[in-house]
Structures are given as structure tokens and as C-alpha cells.
Amino acid sequence: MSESVQTTGIAATGTSAEADLLAQTADAVRAAGSVLRERFGDVVRYRTREELMSALAVNDDAALEVLRPRLALLRPEASFVEDELAGGALPDGEWWVVDPAEGNVNHLHALPEWAVTATLVRDNQPVLTVVHLPLTGETYTALAGAGAHVDGRPLRVSETEDLGLGLVATSQARPDEDERVVRRIGASITAMLFDALVVRTSVPATLHLVNVAAGRIDAFWQFAGARADLLPGALLVTEAGGQISDAQGRPWTPQSESFLAAAPGVHAAAVTTLSR
Structure with missing residues (x-):
């Protein structure tokens, strides 16, 4: 097992079963994103750190209420990372690593830079990932060995050399x-x-x-x-x-x-x- 993210393919080439899993994961992430989109609009006011943390938690919980059970159905054997701020290696096996409101503080301030993400990690290697931007409707996906896409269109890094x-x-x-x-x-x-x-x-x-x-x-x-x-x-x-x-x-x-x-x-x- 390797714990590093390689630069030429992260895991075995994506199978048709994993491609289907990716599509179903994207559906789950989009559903959670719809919940946050409905909550988006006015600036959320807070006066203390406690009020800020409470407001952040409300967004997280609203998205997780939709996202977590759907991911559990897709991969019942996979564990779920409880702390979105945690770092370091994971135990062996499959894990869902999610951020139910990536850029949550932007959401609270009525700024558009936020998303919902879900990544399946197998033996410390990311197998598939979904990043959904509810305000634009864009969904970015990647499957190890099968490329990266936005709404089905291939992604490619820049050719800049300077x-x-x-x-x-x-x-x-x-x-x-x-x-x-x-x-x-x-x-x-x-x-x-x-x-x-x-x-x-x-x-x-x-x-x-x-x-x-x-x-x-x-x-x-x-x-x-x-x-x-x-x-x-x-x-x-x-x-x-x-x-x-x-x-x-x-x-x-x-x-x-x-x-x-x-x-x-x-x-x-x-x-x-x-x-x-």
C-alpha cells in the first residue's frame, strides 16, 4: 500500500462498477447541495465565536442529513470520517471523506464560493471524488485512472510553462x-x-x-x-x-x-x- 498521491494515476483504472458508483455519488452530492442552495441568501449575523460555530454547524448538519445516509447506502462497508478538519492517514479500508459545506463561511456571508464534496478513499488512496457547486450547477468528478470531468466534459491542466x-x-x-x-x-x-x-x-x-x-x-x-x-x-x-x-x-x-x-x-x- 502506498500512502502518497502519485502524479500518474492514483489507483487501478476505474471499472464500470466504480463509474456507476461515481454517478450515484454525484447524485447524492447534488441533493445535499440543493439543501444549502435553499439556505443561501442573506448574510448570517453573529457577534461571538460561539454564534459563528453554531451557524456553521447548522449548514453542515442540513447537508449531512441528506448526504450521509445516501453515501451509506451506496457503500455500506465504508466508514465515515466524522471530522472534516482532520488530517493525517486513515486506517486501511474504505472511507468517505466529505465536506458538506466547503467554504461554509462564504455561504454565511452570502458569497458564492462554496461547494459540497465527497471523496471515497481506499487504503489511503482517493478512488473517486465529486465537487458540486450548487449556485452554478457545475459538478466536477474524477475517477482514479479514468480522468477528470466537469458535467461530462474532460478537464485538462494548463499548458503554461513560465x-x-x-x-x-x-x-x-x-x-x-x-x-x-x-x-x-x-x-x-x-x-x-x-x-x-x-x-x-x-x-x-x-x-x-x-x-x-x-x-x-x-x-x-x-x-x-x-x-x-x-x-x-x-x-x-x-x-x-x-x-x-x-x-x-x-x-x-x-x-x-x-x-x-x-x-x-x-x-x-x-x-x-x-x-x-
Whole structure:
């Protein structure tokens, strides 16, 4: 068993049974997305951290009420990751890694950058993933060995070969990062401002990663991060022909302290910039 996400196919080529499972997973994720779309509109006001966490939990619970039982029916033997913010390797076997409201804080602020995601992980390798954007209706899917798609259309990373012409992006893994990580994020943004054409900084990570897979953004990096933040995009980018590593160019695993997804033509240059 390998715990790293490879750059040329993550698991065995997708079978017809897994392709059907992917389609049914997409249906489940879209159903959960419909619930959040109905809840979207006005800015949700909060005055304390407790009120914020409560509002976030309400969205999560509303989506999970639809999503979790459907995924359990699709794969009864698969376990369910309870903590969407957790990182590190999983025990062997199959696991559903979901984020019922990826970019939840954006949803609360009536901003459009949020999604619902579900990824099936087998022995620490992502097998399939679905990322649904309820406001646009787009559904991004990837099946290990069978490519990445948006609404059935193939995805391909960009052909950019010069980081100086590249659009790159980063995100913070969580609001309460420790000082070391915060300073590392700041230094990396400064370095990229010198070396790339444009730097975007926003949450959530997954929406940057679908743009890398679609060739709209040339590279994305992040320090630390939860499995639910990075596994969907890791599979999408890999299956779209991109390269995945940590910020130093080493194989990425859910235990890594950094993450980099890039078009092959700018990956090495991005590693150089981030390794300063």
C-alpha cells in the first residue's frame, strides 16, 4: 500500500462498477447541495465565536442529513470520517471523506464560493471524488485512472510553462493557524508576488483546485490542511494531468505539512519559489 498521491494515476483504472458508483455519488452530492442552495441568501449575523460555530454547524448538519445516509447506502462497508478538519492517514479500508459545506463561511456571508464534496478513499488512496457547486450547477468528478470531468466534459491542466506568466493561488487551512504557519503563508505569498503574474488568496482550497484541474489557474499551494480540503482537488488535478507534491517537491500524503498542485510546466518553478 502506498500512502502518497502519485502524479500518474492514483489507483487501478476505474471499472464500470466504480463509474456507476461515481454517478450515484454525484447524485447524492447534488441533493445535499440543493439543501444549502435553499439556505443561501442573506448574510448570517453573529457577534461571538460561539454564534459563528453554531451557524456553521447548522449548514453542515442540513447537508449531512441528506448526504450521509445516501453515501451509506451506496457503500455500506465504508466508514465515515466524522471530522472534516482532520488530517493525517486513515486506517486501511474504505472511507468517505466529505465536506458538506466547503467554504461554509462564504455561504454565511452570502458569497458564492462554496461547494459540497465527497471523496471515497481506499487504503489511503482517493478512488473517486465529486465537487458540486450548487449556485452554478457545475459538478466536477474524477475517477482514479479514468480522468477528470466537469458535467461530462474532460478537464485538462494548463499548458503554461513560465511561472512569470502564471496565475497562482493559495488558501489558509483554518482560521486559527499557529504563528509559524501564518508566517510561512505570508512569506510564500510574498515570494509568489515576485515570481508569478497574479496571486489569488481566498478560501476554500477546493475551488482553487478545480480551477487548476480546468486549466484556469496554473498552480495552487497551501500549508497544512485537512483531508477534506485537499483530497478532492488532488484527485481532480492528477487525473487532469497535473502534478501533486508538497511545497518542496516531495510526494504528498495527507500527513504532509504542505501541498502543491500545478501544471507540469510550472511545477518545478513553483517548488523553487516555495522552497526559499
